[in-house]
Amino acid sequence: MNLIPLIPALPLFSAILLIVSAGRLPRNLVAILGAGSVGLSALCVASVAIGFLANEQIIQITLWTWMAVDNFTPGIAFYIDGLTIVMMSVITGVGFLIHLYSLEFMNEDESYSRYFAYMNLFVAAMLILVMADNLLLLYLGWEGVGVCSYLLVGFWYQDSDNGKAARKAFVVTRVGDTAMALGLFLLFTELGTLHIQSMMEAANAQWSVGDTLPLVATALLLGGAVGKSAQLPLHTWLPDAMAGPTPVSALIHAATMVTAGVYLIARTHELFLLAPATLEAVAWVGLFTLLLAAFTALAQNDIKRILAYSTISQIGYMFLALGVGAFSASVFHLMTHAFFKALLFLAAGAVIHCLHHEHNIFRMGGLRTRIPVVFWSFMIGSAALAALPFTSGFYSKDAILLSAWQQPGIGPWLWAGGLLGALLTAIYSFRLVFIVFFGEANTEPDKQPGWKMSIPLVILCAASVVGGWFVLPLSDVFPQADHSGVNHTVEYVSIATPVLGLLLAYLLFLGRQLDITAITESNLGKAVQKFCFNGWQIDGLYHNLLVRPFKGLAHWWRNEPIDYIYNAIIALSQWSHRGLSALQTGELRWYATTMVFGLVLLTVVMLRNAS
Amino acid sequence: MGGLTVPLEHVLVLAALLFSFGLLGLMLRRNIIFMLMSLEVMLNAAALAFVAAGANWAQPDGQIVFLIILSVAAAEVAVGLGLVLQIQRRFKTLDMDTANRLRG
Numbered sequence: 001m002n003l004i005p006l007i008p009a010l011p012l013f014s015a016i017l018l019i020v021s022a023g024r025l026p027r028n029l030v031a032i033l034g035a036g037s038v039g040l041s042a043l044c045v046a047s048v049a050i051g052f053l054a055n056e057q058i059i060q061i062t063l064w065t066w067m068a069v070d071n072f073t074p075g076i077a078f079y080i081d082g083l084t085i086v087m088m089s090v091i092t093g094v095g096f097l098i099h100l101y102s103l104e105f106m107n108e109d110e111s112y113s114r115y116f117a118y119m120n121l122f123v124a125a126m127l128i129l130v131m132a133d134n135l136l137l138l139y140l141g142w143e144g145v146g147v148c149s150y151l152l153v154g155f156w157y158q159d160s161d162n163g164k165a166a167r168k169a170f171v172v173t174r175v176g177d178t179a180m181a182l183g184l185f186l187l188f189t190e191l192g193t194l195h196i197q198s199m200m201e202a203a204n205a206q207w208s209v210g211d212t213l214p215l216v217a218t219a220l221l222l223g224g225a226v227g228k229s230a231q232l233p234l235h236t237w238l239p240d241a242m243a244g245p246t247p248v249s250a251l252i253h254a255a256t257m258v259t260a261g262v263y264l265i266a267r268t269h270e271l272f273l274l275a276p277a278t279l280e281a282v283a284w285v286g287l288f289t290l291l292l293a294a295f296t297a298l299a300q301n302d303i304k305r306i307l308a309y310s311t312i313s314q315i316g317y318m319f320l321a322l323g324v325g326a327f328s329a330s331v332f333h334l335m336t337h338a339f340f341k342a343l344l345f346l347a348a349g350a351v352i353h354c355l356h357h358e359h360n361i362f363r364m365g366g367l368r369t370r371i372p373v374v375f376w377s378f379m380i381g382s383a384a385l386a387a388l389p390f391t392s393g394f395y396s397k398d399a400i401l402l403s404a405w406q407q408p409g410i411g412p413w414l415w416a417g418g419l420l421g422a423l424l425t426a427i428y429s430f431r432l433v434f435i436v437f438f439g440e441a442n443t444e445p446d447k448q449p450g451w452k453m454s455i456p457l458v459i460l461c462a463a464s465v466v467g468g469w470f471v472l473p474l475s476d477v478f479p480q481a482d483h484s485g486v487n488h489t490v491e492y493v494s495i496a497t498p499v500l501g502l503l504l505a506y507l508l509f510l511g512r513q514l515d516i517t518a519i520t521e522s523n524l525g526k527a528v529q530k531f532c533f534n535g536w537q538i539d540g541l542y543h544n545l546l547v548r549p550f551k552g553l554a555h556w557w558r559n560e561p562i563d564y565i566y567n568a569i570i571a572l573s574q575w576s577h578r579g580l581s582a583l584q585t586g587e588l589r590w591y592a593t594t595m596v597f598g599l600v601l602l603t604v605v606m607l608r609n610a611s
Numbered sequence: 612m613g614g615l616t617v618p619l620e621h622v623l624v625l626a627a628l629l630f631s632f633g634l635l636g637l638m639l640r641r642n643i644i645f646m647l648m649s650l651e652v653m654l655n656a657a658a659l660a661f662v663a664a665g666a667n668w669a670q671p672d673g674q675i676v677f678l679i680i681l682s683v684a685a686a687e688v689a690v691g692l693g694l695v696l697q698i699q700r701r702f703k704t705l706d707m708d709t710a711n712r713l714r715g
Contacts, residue, residue, distance in 0.1 A: 586711040588646070593638050 003044040004061055004078055007088065008131065010037045010044070012124035018117035027112055034116030035099040038123055042092035049085050053473060056082075060133060074194055079133030082473035086331060087130035087263060090338045094255045095123050097456035101346050102247040104452035105353055109245075115155065119251070122148035126256050130263060135184050135194040138264070142180070142228070145257045146173055152252060153244040165243040172237040176227015180264075183220030190217070200270040207274050214274040221268060222278055222285075229261030229315050232289045236539050238312055242304040246349030249304060254311050254345050255338035262318045262334050266327050269478065273325070280410070283323020287417045290316025292536055294424035298431070299532035302359045303348050306432055309535075310385060311341055313421060317400050320418060324411070326403030327478035333396035336467045340384035340393055343460035347377040350453055351436065354445035361432060366441030373449060375437050377457040382433050384464040386426035387498045392467030394498075397422060401494045403481050415490070419497050426501020427508070434509040622663035629656035643698060643705045647691045654684045 014037035018030065025033070052059070062077040080088075099119060106115050125144025132138040147170075154166030188194055190213055191202040207214050225231075230238035241253050252258070265272060265282065272279050290313045297309035314337045321330035352359060354371055368375045384393035401422070404414040449457075507514040519525045534540060629652055636649030658680040665673015695705065702710040 588643075588707045588711075589638055589641070596634060596638070 002061070003048055004059065004080065004131075005063060007041050007044045007048070007092070008124045008127040010041045011120040011127070013037065015117050015120035015124060018113050018120065021113065023111070023113040025113060030113045030116055031103050034120060035096065035103055037120055038092060038096045038099045041123070041127070042096045045085075045088045045092045048080065049089060052080065052082075052085050056473060056476065058476075062133075066137070071192070072188070072194075074134045074136040076137065077133040078131040079196065080131065081477055082475070083263075083266060083331060083477045084130055086335060086472050086474070088127060090335055091123060091126050091130065091256050094338050094342050094460070095126075095251060097459055098247050098251045098255075098342060098346065101250075101349070101453050101456040102245075104450050105247055105349055106245065111155070115152075115245070118148055118151045118155070119248070122152070122252060122257070126260075129260060132196075134196060135187070135199070138196075138267075139181070139184060142224075142260060142264075143177065145252070145260065146170065146177065146228075149173075149241070149252050149257055152248040153241045155244050155248065159243075162243040165237075165240040169237040169241045172234055173227045176224045176234055178223075179220045179227070180224025183217050183224065186213075186217050186220065196267060200268070203271050203274060209274050210276065211274065214271060215277055218268075218272050218275040218278040219281070221264060221271070222282060225261030225264050226285060227261075228264075229258050229319070230312050231261070231285050231315065231319055232292065233538070235289060235293070235312050236535070236542060239305050239308045239535065242302075242308050246304065246345060246352060249308070250342045250345030250349065253308065254341040258311060258315060259318065259334045259338070262315065262322065262330055265319075265322050266331055266478070269322075269327050272322075279323055279325065281323070282319050283404075283407070283410070283414055286316045286319025286321075286323055287414055287421075288316075289313070290320065290421040291417060291424075294421050294428065295532050296535045297428040298424060299529050301361055303351065303361050303364075303432065303436065304345075304359060306361070306428060307341070307344055307348055310344075310425070310429065311337075313425065314341065314385070317397060317418065317421070320414060321400040321403060324403050324407040324414065325479070326400060326481050328472065328474045328481060329396065329399035329403050331474060331478075332472060333393075333400055335470070335472070336384065336392040336396045336464070339460055339467045340381045340391075340464040343377055343457065343464050344381040344385065346453070346457055346460065347374050347381060350374045350377075350449045350457070353453070354447055354449065355443050356446060358443055361435045363442045364436045365439045365443075366437070367445065368437040370441065370445050371448060373454050373457060377461055378433055378437065380461045380464050382429040384467075385429045386501060387422060388426075388502065389495055389499070390465075390468070392464050394495075395468030398491070398494055399481070402491065405490050406481075419494065422494075422497045423501045423504075426498040427505045430502050430505035431509045434505060438510055619663055619667045623660060626656045626660040626663070629653075629659065641706050641708050643695055643707050643710075646707070647688065647695070650687065650691075651684060654680055654687075 014033045018025070018033060048059075059080040060077065061080075062075045064076050066074045066076050078084075099116070102115065102119065106112055109115065122145060125141045125148060127141070129138055129141025129145060132141060150166050150170040153169050154163045156162050157166075184194065187199060191199050191206065193199050193202065203214065227234045238253060238258065242249055244253075272282070293309045293313035293316060297306050297313065300306045300309060314333070318330045318333050318337070321327070321333060350371065351364065351367065351374055354374070355364060358364060380391070384391040387393040387397040401415055401418050404418050405411050407414060504514075508516065520529060531537060633649045633651075633653030633656060636652065637646055640646050640649060658677045661673040661676045661680070663673070665671065665676075698710060699705060704710060
């Protein structure tokens with residue numbers, strides 16, 4: 001029996017069941033449906049993956065034709081190659097662990113069933129996104145995950161701030177999605193198909209490297225990727241998206257959905273190879289994003305916002321890798337990042353769960369001995385995030401930096417920027433660890449994480465350590481990178497930088513041998529801190545440049561400016577009527593008097609005219 | 612018709628005075644009966660002017676108009692007194708200022 005259609009169908013079925021039952025199912029059944037469907041789906045993926053690894057045969061399945069308009073016949077069809085296998089494994093594997101974790105995390109929530117309905121729907125949409133064999137079906141999944149992200153960011157909708165964050169996430173990504181839709185239109189008009197593989201063949205046949213059309217098409221696709229993956233200039237929604245429950249942040253805003261942009265570019269990489277200018281733009285976008293987000297992460301004090309900016313920064317690395325043509329390294333980093341960032345988010349969720357919903361890292365501290373499981377998870381996650389040697393993040397980030405170095409021309413600049421980012425990553429991640437888990441305890445935990453929370457943490461810890469040794473079946477999908485010609489000094493510097501960062505973080509935030517209070521307390525230092533804290537004022541810039549004029553315009557239109565004319569007519573006639581009705585006093589003598597005066601007046605006028 | 616010793620001007624002045632008194636009474640009195648009486652005075656002042664003018668030019672028109680005015684006055688009094696009765700029943704007063712129900 002073919003298991004592939006079941007992979008997205010199981011979570012979708014569960015989601016529909018949960019939505020239709022509208023919270024009337026008993027909690028145990030919701031838990032079994034919610035986590036079980038994703039677990040079964042993960043088992044299906046495992047069996048498909050084992051089959052795939054045995055013979056490396058690309059699988060194509062057409063379930064049915066979605067619609068048929070002339071020669072445009074997109075199918076509900078799946079295309080399974082090495083890249084899809086990697087993505088499916090990450091989505092269902094990490095997804096299942098996060099669902100398991102959610103069982104405990106969301107246990108006290110009233111909307112238990114709604115939560116799992118949305119989460120299942122998300123997993124289904126994300127699977128459709130990565131399994132689709134044409135860009136239209138991919139777009140369906142793309143919008144599906146956007147909707148689920150909106151629903152889950154605004155999950156606790158009773159607080160209007162969460163609703164605002166959800167709207168922001170939806171609207172900002174919509175900007176990118178519009179660009180992507182335009183890209184699809186352009187590709188279809190030019191190439192006559194949206195089926196990814198035949199589209200690539202047609203593109204290679206019709207266009208040559210450096211043509212304008214592939215440049216425009218890839219630029220539009222890049223717009224979509226930038227929006228979904230929270231890169232400059234559309235990254236502002238991700239930190240606010242932390243308003244959702246923490247497992248949602250782990251699944252959607254760290255491990256899977258935000259990497260959809262990376263997947264899109266990797267999937268259509270043959271198109272991007274025809275447009276070297278766009279590819280270079282991808283690299284620069286990645287570099288600037290990773291530096292900006294790293295600086296910003298350094299100044300935050302909300303545990304989840306630090307991780308959010310860190311996610312933006314790490315996806316910046318993936319874009320950097322895509323931009324220098326190191327597609328395998330990018331997908332590799334996508335996978336390791338999914339492991340360690342999901343781990344960090346789940347651990348942060350455990351901290352928040354155990355500390356009565358405390359988010360501020362300066363009100364934590366000393367948690368090392370109090371919740372040891374979470375401490376070790378955080379240690380391993382941060383080590384992998386900082387790319388300390390022999391963790392998974394080390395291998396993937398090292399591959400990216402080496403590929404950046406090899407890029408002709410701009411390579412050393414990209415490498416140096418990436419290296420600075422790696423240094424900052426090490427500093428901010430261990431700043432977080434040292435402040436939260438060492439030093440004085442400011443808040444006492446009131447509970448310990450149970451087994452449903454601990455098991456996913458332990459498994460993700462293991463994956464974060466050994467993930468670097470996984471060999472991904474990507475050799476048939478992407479052109480292979482060759483790092484043999486790289487100078488060993490470059491490699492040593494790449495390895496030493498995170499260690500230096502760890503050392504700096506220790507000296508700054510734990511040992512306090514380095515005292516920088518004089519700098520941070522000065523006016524300039526405070527200004528720089530505030531600038532970084534606010535994410536380089538980009539949010540404020542957008543607010544003043546776009547949001548406020550738009551709101552002003554909307555406000556103006558809401559009052560129907562055309563109505564001003566009619567309202568003026570109404571006001572005029574009302575005013576004159578009031579004047580006339582004031583004369584109707586009902587005073588009989590007053591009437592008589594005015595009549596007399598009128599009569600006299602008329603007589604005078606007539607007499608004057610007559611004479 | 613010999614014997615007419617009153618000049619026209621005197622009659623017209625008398626008519627004008629009567630008309631003015633009637634008008635003043637109409638404007639100043641608050642009792643509806645007095646207002647109706649003032650109205651009668653004004654009508655009769657006009658009728659007097661017509662009669663005097665008719666006599667002066669030896670025309671019958673003045674007397675004809677006088678008869679018309681007389682009938683108009685009779686009709687007016689009939690309707691007016693009917694209204695006065697209704698007002699008295701309804702408002703228990705004949706003061707037209709207090710009987711005003713209009714809120715302009």
